Amino acid sequence: MAVLRLTRSSSGPRLTEFICVLLLVLVSVASASRDVVPGSNETWGNPARATQDDPHHQTNSTGHKKAFPVLSFHYEEVKKPLEISLWILLALLMKLGFHIIPRVSNVVPESCLLIFVGLLVGGIIKAIGGEAPGLDAKLFFYYLLPPIILDAGYFLPIRPFTENLGTILVFAVVGTLWNAFFIGGMMYGVVDLLSCLLFGSIISAVDPVAVLAVFEEIHINELLHILVFGESLLNDAVTVVLYHLFKEFAHAGTVTVADAFLGVVCFFVVSLGGIMVGAIYGILGAFTSRFTAHTRVIEPLFVFLYSYMAYLSAEVFHLSGIMSLIACGVVMRPYVEANISHKSYTTIKYFLKMWSSVSETLIFIFLGVSTVAGPHAWNWTFVIVTVILCLVSRVLGVIGLTYIINKFRIVKLTKKDQFIVAYGGLRGAIAFSLGFLLTDSDMKNLFLTAIITVIFFTVFVQGMTIRPLVELLAVKKKKESKGSINEEIHTQFLDHLLTGIEDICGHYGHHHWKDKLNRFNKAYVKRWLIRGERSTEPQLISFYNKMEMKQAMMLVESGSAAKLPTIVSSVSMQNIQTKGPARRRAIPSISKSREEEIRKILRANLQKTRQRLRSYSRHDLLIDPFEDVSEVRFRKQRVEMERRVSFNSDCDMSHYLTVPAKSQETPPVRKVCFESEHQIYTYDDSESPRGSAQASRPHPSSPDAVSLLDESPQRPSQRGALRTRGDAEVRAKAPDDKEEQDQLKLSRCLSDPGPKKDEEEDGSFLS
Amino acid sequence: MGASQTRSEHKYQDLMDKTGFSVEQIKNLHKRFEQLSGNEETISRENLENIPALANNPIRRQIIGAFFDKRNQHQNEVGSFEEIGFEQFLMVMSHFRPPTLKTTEEERETMRKEKLRFLFNMHDTDNDGTITLEEYRKAVEELLSKSGAIGQEGAKAIADAAMLEVASTNVPHMAPDDFYEGITFEHFEQILKGLEMESRMHIRFLDVDTTTMRCGRSTS
Numbered sequence: 001m002a003v004l005r006l007t008r009s010s011s012g013p014r015l016t017e018f019i020c021v022l023l024l025v026l027v028s029v030a031s032a033s034r035d036v037v038p039g040s041n042e043t044w045g046n047p048a049r050a051t052q053d054d055p056h057h058q059t060n061s062t063g064h065k066k067a068f069p070v071l072s073f074h075y076e077e078v079k080k081p082l083e084i085s086l087w088i089l090l091a092l093l094m095k096l097g098f099h100i101i102p103r104v105s106n107v108v109p110e111s112c113l114l115i116f117v118g119l120l121v122g123g124i125i126k127a128i129g130g131e132a133p134g135l136d137a138k139l140f141f142y143y144l145l146p147p148i149i150l151d152a153g154y155f156l157p158i159r160p161f162t163e164n165l166g167t168i169l170v171f172a173v174v175g176t177l178w179n180a181f182f183i184g185g186m187m188y189g190v191v192d193l194l195s196c197l198l199f200g201s202i203i204s205a206v207d208p209v210a211v212l213a214v215f216e217e218i219h220i221n222e223l224l225h226i227l228v229f230g231e232s233l234l235n236d237a238v239t240v241v242l243y244h245l246f247k248e249f250a251h252a253g254t255v256t257v258a259d260a261f262l263g264v265v266c267f268f269v270v271s272l273g274g275i276m277v278g279a280i281y282g283i284l285g286a287f288t289s290r291f292t293a294h295t296r297v298i299e300p301l302f303v304f305l306y307s308y309m310a311y312l313s314a315e316v317f318h319l320s321g322i323m324s325l326i327a328c329g330v331v332m333r334p335y336v337e338a339n340i341s342h343k344s345y346t347t348i349k350y351f352l353k354m355w356s357s358v359s360e361t362l363i364f365i366f367l368g369v370s371t372v373a374g375p376h377a378w379n380w381t382f383v384i385v386t387v388i389l390c391l392v393s394r395v396l397g398v399i400g401l402t403y404i405i406n407k408f409r410i411v412k413l414t415k416k417d418q419f420i421v422a423y424g425g426l427r428g429a430i431a432f433s434l435g436f437l438l439t440d441s442d443m444k445n446l447f448l449t450a451i452i453t454v455i456f457f458t459v460f461v462q463g464m465t466i467r468p469l470v471e472l473l474a475v476k477k478k479k480e481s482k483g484s485i486n487e488e489i490h491t492q493f494l495d496h497l498l499t500g501i502e503d504i505c506g507h508y509g510h511h512h513w514k515d516k517l518n519r520f521n522k523a524y525v526k527r528w529l530i531r532g533e534r535s536t537e538p539q540l541i542s543f544y545n546k547m548e549m550k551q552a553m554m555l556v557e558s559g560s561a562a563k564l565p566t567i568v569s570s571v572s573m574q575n576i577q578t579k580g581p582a583r584r585r586a587i588p589s590i591s592k593s594r595e596e597e598i599r600k601i602l603r604a605n606l607q608k609t610r611q612r613l614r615s616y617s618r619h620d621l622l623i624d625p626f627e628d629v630s631e632v633r634f635r636k637q638r639v640e641m642e643r644r645v646s647f648n649s650d651c652d653m654s655h656y657l658t659v660p661a662k663s664q665e666t667p668p669v670r671k672v673c674f675e676s677e678h679q680i681y682t683y684d685d686s687e688s689p690r691g692s693a694q695a696s697r698p699h700p701s702s703p704d705a706v707s708l709l710d711e712s713p714q715r716p717s718q719r720g721a722l723r724t725r726g727d728a729e730v731r732a733k734a735p736d737d738k739e740e741q742d743q744l745k746l747s748r749c750l751s752d753p754g755p756k757k758d759e760e761e762d763g764s765f766l767s
Numbered sequence: 768m769g770a771s772q773t774r775s776e777h778k779y780q781d782l783m784d785k786t787g788f789s790v791e792q793i794k795n796l797h798k799r800f801e802q803l804s805g806n807e808e809t810i811s812r813e814n815l816e817n818i819p820a821l822a823n824n825p826i827r828r829q830i831i832g833a834f835f836d837k838r839n840q841h842q843n844e845v846g847s848f849e850e851i852g853f854e855q856f857l858m859v860m861s862h863f864r865p866p867t868l869k870t871t872e873e874e875r876e877t878m879r880k881e882k883l884r885f886l887f888n889m890h891d892t893d894n895d896g897t898i899t900l901e902e903y904r905k906a907v908e909e910l911l912s913k914s915g916a917i918g919q920e921g922a923k924a925i926a927d928a929a930m931l932e933v934a935s936t937n938v939p940h941m942a943p944d945d946f947y948e949g950i951t952f953e954h955f956e957q958i959l960k961g962l963e964m965e966s967r968m969h970i971r972f973l974d975v976d977t978t979t980m981r982c983g984r985s986t987s
Contacts (some may be wrong), residue, residue, distance in 0.1 A: 027866065095833055287772060402836055410865040410971055411865060411866070411868070411966050411969075412868045414868065451976065452844070479961055483959070484932060484961070485928050485929045486929050486933060486958045486959065487934055487958075487959065487961060487962055489906075489907060489925070489929055490886070490962060491962070492884075492910060492963075493826065493886070493906070493910055494828045496824055496825055496830075496910070497826065497886075497889075498863070498968070498969075498970055499824060499967075500821055500824045500827065500830040501828065501830065501860070501863055502970050503818055503820040503821050503824070503972065504797060504803075504815065504818060504821070504830075504834075505796070506802065506971070507971075507973060508801045509970055509971050510971070511970065512820070515823075519823065538911055538921075540907075540910065540911060540921075540925065541921040541925070544921065544925050548928075572917070
């Protein structure tokens, strides 16, 4: 496929299209062959075998001994897995195809194209005469939906979600109720009230799959995205309750006040119960991940399985499976991520994305196929009235609710926001599957047809037009977050500041409770669920470590192309460091014996350090252009770097970047790469007393494990290969450090080029 | 009674214009002020430090300092007060008002600048117009002060990296000998552009009196 992508000529897309068509036909034939009589397998087999070397035909007399079949055709045995694989392959090839043909994918959202493909396939199957598979409700609810919801829940942006939780809940609960009753009530003339209400409850819920599919491509700002998406997730509880309620009552025929009251109670049970089930499994998952240090490979599986169990357990009791899944993902994530290795994290991320992508694709294709397959009862008035009512009720609901909500919100929702929220109320496959589960026969077809029409309308019309509308209305787009450490610092700072101001003002607001929750979390929960010292790591430091790791990875990846990464700025630490008056000279103040020791170590290690992994100092690359760079050495360094990175990321030490904490037991080698980057550049202004032995002077403010290396600045020299990396004013650790650590530190500090400013160079270090 | 009512409204009118609060909000804040000051005319640092809820806040000192900072009074003075009256208290609080639906784009810009200026003043303790590396380090250290030893080690590295980021974004090409003095207000604005301060830096000011609702506790 990569080859296809590279070909600029039009043969690329044509080839893909050819393969796609071929697959389409294959799949259709495969599913159509379900109806073929089993006995005909023989006839299939015969021509195949006839062309083989074996000349004996078994269709002759039955009395003869059958010749041993060298090659035979046994389709029935592999049919099911083969068909499933073919479908999935088709879905993925379609997805691929859309991106190769760029013009179409800019105008039409992917979901529309996929439905269209589904229609095609359904049409082909029907034309061949086979029976097209419908969207089996069990398949949908147990296999296709959970990955999408888990992906959404695990990566849910918590901060905007909690900040807007009130608004989201109002839209989800009250909005859906309003929709259901409005539509159901308005349709009263057609069928009896309860069936109408049932229909209303099915059609009223905004669908997370459709919302995700469409909103992902338009990149609107975070607030709107989380409002619509959050609503689509949280309205599941309402939908579940209403659906079961009306389904029960449709049989009974009447509704009493007691039933209505029970319905309300049921709603609370369903939603809170779902959340609780999810939270329990989440905590279990987090707790389990605490012990997976030695079996890293299965870590992702725990995450997936616990989440799936949460979903299934909730479904057992008819609680809200979606809310359970979301709760599980949200609760589990911070603790699991602190415990698992970097590779497991990447695995989880990519598997979730992969599964949810495949699921989404399959859902839309099946929607198309079911449309062609399913029995339809087309009733013009019913369908048209449904579509109109859906739109009207959505708009009215959003406007009315926003009016009320804005009285309580600090940052109000503007008219533009309201429009997008109303327009983003897409219906999707959940409505279809719920309709499919109905048992009533004639109503069912009527309802199904109407549901499909509404889905098509929202996905095609609203999905296609939302992007130009967003452009037209100049809605704020999502800002590209680059993971800035400054923003993170100030976000935290702001949190504390606002909490403090709230305390001074004297009322318990949003920030106060958030702060209380954080403190509770830090004091009790983290200790149980996070392994090791990371349980006490403040959030800012975790963020910083993650960022450093990301940058290091990026550096390695770009470095492997044997070219320097594009360095945007030439600012380095030396530009920032204070030029205090107490600028220390570059002459290290150490005793003679110590100096000899150092010299010996240097000479021994100098060659090694060049080849040893350098730290991920940005300054490394910055300063290299000034120096004599030999291509070979550079490449060797890159190879070392890559090897070292992969080695490091295998162990949990990868998290311990610049803040090793109490990690005495870790061999110093691992600390080499990351720690030294920052430790070198700390300038301590305290004067080093002359003549005192280095080792005997412990560094005043740092704990044992941290080694502070101070390097004096050096002007880049143009000498030859054996150039020294500059003088290091080495202040060793407290005396109880092992000699080896000292050695390594010394050699390390020399392998890292410090900021080169001063041209002072101690000639004695040259060998 | 009627006379004092109009007098108080007139008194509040002045404050309303200056700070933008509504009468109800000012009344509530005044009640709170009297609670904090023990019914005196002014509050001192001790009054604020005695608030129990603030004890857990890592940047407590800076918050309290901000109240007594003359720069936040928008009168082009520098230095700090010993005690502040209600008007100064209100001025500081006005930095935390949210934008309304009627706020225009320019007003939002001004609001954002004001809030950023408040933050900047909190960091720039020596009032030289820039945040130097030392000051930034101190700020990050304070932020991590409740996190024990781990916090203190990491603070330096984080502050250094943050400073480097500011420098690289604002002054992309510096020769090895150049020295980046410190974060100026323009650079500060630039680096925090993405946070949209006017939508984040605000608290809810109640229009309803909550002090009576909390059954007579004297301090929060």
